[in-house]
């Protein structure tokens with residue numbers, strides 16, 4: 526995505542040394558855009574658990590480079606398997622992380638240790654290039670959906686889309702998933718406006734989606750997470766598009782906490798609820814999302830404290846609850862397929878069902 530006319534990806538290898546991994550520190554946004562230089566595997570793991578880097582497709586891509594960094598230190602089997610397992614364990618819900626590590630190991634295990642470093646960087650680069658192409662295709666298939674909705678509207682041409690959390694270009698290598706169709710619709714001249722769920726507790730919407738859309742000139746309004754149902758009741762949302770961290774073989778969708786509640790409100794108000802994802806987010810090995818998808822439990826401090834910028838520009842974290850109050854912080858929830866209007870993938874749109882997914886990915890049918 527372009528920022529001030531300069532093309533950016535969310536992860537790249539430093540062209541100066543073809544070794545170090547460069548990401549944006551997403552915990553610094555929207556107040557500053559800072560590049561983080563990762564030179565060893567442990568730094569990749571920390572960046573992932575601390576959410577300096579986040580977003581299902583992106584944490585997979587960065588973990589792939591993390592394994593390449595690890596192999597530079599020790600490319601023997603024992604170290605490779607240990608470092609791969611450590612990276613895969615950094616976050617449990619986004620299947621892209623496990624998928625990327627498994628793909629890297631499948632490529633690297635047959636090689637001699639001497640050949641592994643170069644092969645790892647090359648495979649990680651392929652993962653990144655594929656993510657960009659997949660997300661661009663998601664954008665095109667989502668744009669077609671927005672165009673259809675725009676034609677059906679009998680009021681002003683403005684298309685109001687609600688999104689939850691951040692599934693933009695900064696959550697992927699580029700383009701994003703849920704935001705890719707929005708960028709393309711905006712660039713195509715459609716009057717698109719986005720209701721941006723703040724997305725407590727880490728405020729990925731208020732801090733990241735709002736920053737992304739504002740940087741690209743897309744009209745948007747930040748709202749509290751609990752306002753979405755009201756807007757839908759009053760016909761102020763034409764469409765909901767969200768990203769996802771894991772979709773099951775029957776179309777159940779794990780995504781940022783609060784997504785399920787949005788889907789319930791959308792169903793109650795006949796608002797189309799679409800989920801955008803590259804096929805690397807599909808977990809063909811599970812069906813029942815509520816029972817089978819591991820939900821990350823994060824620190825309660827993310828609930829009891831908030832971080833923001835003071836009037837004189839300082840970044841501060843303050844407590845918003847009594848010290849003695851406990852806090853629970855499940856980071857994701859699962860929306861059953863029955864509440865999902867459809868899935869937008871790089872191969873097109875389909876119903877959130879086993880048959881729908883098989884129609885787009887027949888090679889996975891026999892799994």
Ligand SMILES: CSC[C@H]1O[C@H](OP(=O)(O)O)[C@H](O)[C@@H]1O
Nearest residue numbers: 579580581692696768769780781
């Ligand atoms: C295309 S990002 C998909 C997904 O990942 C985000 O989770 P997190 O911010 O915890 O990494 C969010 O659930 C997005 O919808």
